[in-house]
Amino acid sequence: MSQAKIKVENLSLWYGAAQGLKDVSVEIGEHAVTAIIGPSGCGKSSFLRTLNRMNDHVPGTRLTGRVLLDGEDIYARGQDPARLRKRVGMVFQRPNPFPMTIYQNIAYGPRVHGQRGEARLREIVEQSLRRAALWDEVRDKLQKSAFELSGGQQQRLCIARALAVEPEVLLMDEPASALDPVATSKIEELIVNLKESYTLIVVTHNMQQAGRISDRTAFFLSGELIEFGPTRDIFTRPRDRRTEDYVTGRFG
């Protein structure tokens, strides 16, 4: 495995009285795609959201354990969640562009972080759209509303928007589940290309997709991390019976 970018140590999470994650420990490699799989309600998204502290917004959330990003505990006292989220970007299940132009959508993040020079912003916008493989499709309509794009293009716009703040890690919560097969294949291709520059963690319900895009896979069940290893091993030689049952479709 490549060098660990994120180390999770004995992480447990509660929403009020309900426990969402149970003593999860895992190391996530740099410049690799890690897939998180498991049935609905198993804690995949909860786990993902602990990595950029998005769960902080959910009332009644309580957490124990540590999450280290490059060795630094992101939950340590004095850590600024806004600064953390600049380093750990996130793309959601449904495309959620802002009600702004395509250009403004991409420029939003850099502006929030203090980038003011218009020439530099234009550069960032073009670079981000190129990285998200969207530039050629939108270069002539940057001033048009983002809502005029198709669903697949909107999702790539959201990826470009996340890339514009130059994160080191990109979290993706079922990024293709609301898209058609053509748009899905473009997103998958993009994910594979992005791992050269970023560390990607992708929650997916689609096991074929996990097999196609990821280097390593984590299987969650009822808030527990059951198995974590190279994707090929998880799908062909799972060590745990529950993993085998899930990947062979016996449940879930």
Next chain:
Amino acid sequence: MAYRQGMRRYRLAQIIVLGVWLGVLRGVAAPTGPPDFGALAASVVGAVGAVALSAALGVAAGGALAFAPQGWRWRMPLSMSAALPSVVVGAVLLRWLGDALGFAPGIALVALGLALLCLPQAVLLAQDSFARCSATGEAAQALGAQPAQAAAAVYGFVRREIAGILLGVAGRALGEAALVALLAQGLLDRGRLALRAGATLASALWYLEITGRVRDGRTFWPAVLLLILSVLAAGTAAVLAAERREGRPL
């Protein structure tokens, strides 16, 4: 893309068509002498304003709610009440329409009921809107925005999206309930019922078909046809009502 453009055009067409339609109905139906075009124009302007007011009230309520904290126990009841202004104003407009046309009280009541029946749809749409508001705020925070900056992004969403959605609800409440009321009134009248009710029914079916087409973003021009047919339907019903009030046999 086409869908979203279609939605915007649909909403715009809806506010204009409903306003003009209501205005023409009131302006044509009320007087018994030669048409008073000044009163007609005033009626049209008033009705367009009233429909726009209905949408604006909905937007204001939706906007206030968008800033309610997640997980707050009153969020759900408030989101339901956010849809109410549109429907209530729609219901008042229908009552006004019923008076102008001399509808039987029972029919006016049915129209009001139909307008209120749109409430569940309004609630669903409002819920969806608020979920999308939350998603917008969440996306902004995921980019490292501070809460105030995220709230500004949400406000932009509220302004542009919820306005259209609530306007759509108001439009549906008004349009469908008014149509059914017109048809019911036509069916209660006697004489040349088949001819006039048939014309109204055909217009009504066109109205539903065409609003569907515009909503799906397939084309904008049917909206123009919709306007013409709606006015024809309204005119037919208005003549029916006026003749009935004058006691003339149909």
